[in-house]
Amino acid sequence: MAKSPEVKLAVFGRAGVGKSALVVRFLTRRFIWEYDPTLESTYRHQANIDDEAVTMEILDTAGQDIQQKEGHMRWGDGFIIVYDITDRGSFEEVAPLRNLLEEVKKPKNVPLVLVGNKSDLDHVRQVGTEEGERLAAEMACAFYECSACADEGGAVSEAFHELCREVRRR
Numbered sequence: 093m094a095k096s097p098e099v100k101l102a103v104f105g106r107a108g109v110g111k112s113a114l115v116v117r118f119l120t121r122r123f124i125w126e127y128d129p130t131l132e133s134t135y136r137h138q139a140n141i142d143d144e145a146v147t148m149e150i151l152d153t154a155g156q157d158i159q160q161k162e163g164h165m166r167w168g169d170g171f172i173i174v175y176d177i178t179d180r181g182s183f184e185e186v187a188p189l190r191n192l193l194e195e196v197k198k199p200k201n202v203p204l205v206l207v208g209n210k211s212d213l214d215h216v217r218q219v220g221t222e223e224g225e226r227l228a229a230e231m232a233c234a235f236y237e238c239s240a241c242a243d244e245g246g247a248v249s250e251a252f253h254e255l256c257r258e259v260r261r262r
């Protein structure tokens with residue numbers, strides 16, 4: 093019997109955007125308010141995507157230094173870049189991260205999904221939905237606005253699943 097394919101996913105983005113909260117939400121369907129910001133972990137998760145069993149290894153990054161980042165980028169098959177819709181600075185960090193990814197993975201095409209997190213905080217939003225959409229279009233990747241704490245409609249799992257599909261298309 094064929095072994096189910098394994099997909100390595102890494103989650104990047106400025107500290108505090110909600111990477112850990114999103115990963116935990118995806119894995120447990122729960123929200124954890126406080127999560128050690130320095131903790132970096134890998135999780136294994138089995139899912140059924142389009143009637144096919146997939147084993148994911150998900151790396152929730154927290155590293156700041158460039159060597160560590162590049163190491164994670166070499167490790168991964170697919171990437172989620174997260175920004176916080178209430179933090180414009182985190183949005184401005186997306187393009188540099190993506191450029192580094194392209195650089196590290198060259199000449200390969202990089203499976204990528206862009207996520208604007210904390211959509212429940214619309215009243216203090218600093219980044220418009222159209223801005224996220226535009227950036228995703230420039231990077232030729234899928235885009236999701238979602239909330240790790242109020243995941244209505246399952247946008248969080250949709251983002252992870254779409255990334256798996258994207259990896260497997262390549």
Ligand code: GDP
Pocket residue numbers: 105106107108109110111112113114124125126127128129209210211212213238239240241242
């Ligand atoms: P990380 O540094 O990117 O891993 O961010 P964390 O997952 O540790 O989250 C940083 C802070 O943002 C924590 O206080 C979380 O409770 C909060 N947070 C994460 N996701 C959301 C969200 O979708 N909505 C709101 N309101 N807060 C969030």
Ligand code: MG
Pocket residue numbers: 111112113127128129130131152153154
């Ligand atoms: Mg974290």
